[in-house]
Amino acid sequence: MKRPSTVGKKTRRENMGLDRFGGNDTTQFSDIDEVTSSSKGVWKRPWWVREVDKPTMDIDWEVTERFDARKIQQMSWRKYVGEDKANELNKRREEKLRQWILEEKPGYTLRDRALDIAGAQAGSVKTSFQGSWYKPEGQNKGDGSAFVSNVSTSKLTDPARPKPLSPEELGVPRWEGSPQENARMIRSALKHFGADQVGYVELTEQHKKLIYEVDSLDGKRIEFENVEKAYETEEKRVIPEKARWVIVFSIQMSEELIKRKSGLMPSALSAAATGAAYGQARNALDQLQCFLHVLGYQGLIGTWYNGLGIAPAFAVLAGLGELGRINRMISPEHGPLQRVFKIVTDLPLEPTKPIDAGIMNFCRTCKVCADECPADCLSKKTDPYWEPVGPWNNPGHKTWYEDSPSCRTWWATSTAGCSTCFAVCAFSKKNISLIHDLVKIAIAKNKIFPDQVNAFFTKMDGIFGYQDQREIEDWWDMELPPRGTNNPKGSQLD
Ligand code: SF4
Ligand code: SF4
DSSP states (O other): OOOOOOBOOHHHHHHTTOOTTOOOTTOOOSSHHHHHHSGGGSOOOOTTOOOOSSOSSOOOTTTOOOOOGGGSHHHHHHHHHOHHHHHHHHHHHHHHHHHHHHHTOTTSSHHHHHHHHHHTOOOOSSOOSSOTTOOOTTOOTTTTHHHHHOTTOOTTTOTTOOSOOOHHHHTSOOOOOOHHHHHHHHHHHHHHTTOSEEEEEEOOTTGGGGBOSBOTTTOOEEEEESOSSOEEOSSEEEEETTOOEEEEEEEEOOHHHHTOEETTEEOHHHHHHHHHHHHHHHHHHHHHHHHHHHHTOOEEOOSSTTOSBOHHHHHHHTTSOEEOTTSSEEBTTTBTOEEEEEEEESSOOOOOOOOOSSHHHHHHHHOHHHHHOTTOOSOOOSSOBSOOSSTTSOOSSOBOOOOHHHHHHHHHHHSSOOOHHHHHOTTOSOSOSHHHHHHHHHHHHOOSSHHHHHHHHHHHHHHTTTTOBOOTGGGGGOOOOGGGOOOSTTOOOO
């Protein structure tokens, strides 16, 4: 449902008399009871679904008792079928599992098993260089023994699944595919794990410069060595030279959430767009590491999801998008409304190429993010430049270097981060109308007075209200797709 927005661009807000920390004066409810009793809270179902007073199955509440959960089959299957039969079935399952992997039976290959095992792996709170199950030498006693030593143990009987199988432990050869096949496989797996866009970069000597020298959390050095396996000591983490590929992927953010600000003040709702993407990424990273491990390869990440290397740089090299004035990757499909993550691997992958969709050139004349930045920390210069503005910038590329400390200071003031620049960006809109596609084509291809044409598009973007923020409370009444990010045409529910 489209609702008129009341909060517009900085200038419009000033004209309306809203102050710098302007509150949201559009609240329609005075207390939570009013919200929950509002007709807007009704769950919208298809017209052919009718509500009834009783479920369609009969229930005898006289007979119904509280149930001992230990009786469920996942817990007591062996008791129900008998120990001997259970052991025999498990042995046969183990034999078949191995045999079908070796036979490459469709649907039962090592790749298929890896996807299944990795999908249940999610839930790591911290990220880990070598995998959430990894423990240094000598600390693995009892950890994952059930899953490692008994391949017949199902994920249902061992929900914790502390350590996934490697092909070696399973007694089968590791996965082998061409770089092209592997790239296709990882893209499919990552989409299954919740990623949106996926690309690959080869770690050449030049590209290695984008891997951090020192970890931001514990100060350990990150080094490359000619070793078979990654390892870490008290002083360093070591990436094997053979791990020559970087998988780069994005997790989309909800436009509906990120545009919920109160005047210039970011809200907890707008911050939730970012938080949800990072939460999703933890799962995706954990699952991807597990997937690679089960296939027989290494997947290495930082001590936190933004660690190990410079995410926007890898995203640009992988062709997920172009660098924008906000010094983040902007993709043709989702604009800046995504977070980028990366993982280094020894699985050979065909690199994807950088792209030119006219985005960086568009940023030259647009400047909306810089005009709207509440901390005035984005550059308003037309052309990008080589000179960093402070030690927080990494030199060596031509861009609009930003005043990051002022940005972070504003986050502290706002209590809810910021991301106003993401929210107002001309590329932050749903791909639901043909006109947006036509504008993007013009931005990418037009050679006739491109600066003037791009400036016209920026002006129209503002006039049509695309930079406007939306009513904060309305979000709670919307029927959105999962994660509120489903952008393809025809799938919008609002
Ligand atoms: S996050 Fe906010 S303060 Fe930081 S650059 Fe973007 S608009 Fe400015
Ligand atoms: S708002 Fe405009 S200048 Fe800023 S990043 Fe988006 S397109 Fe570029």
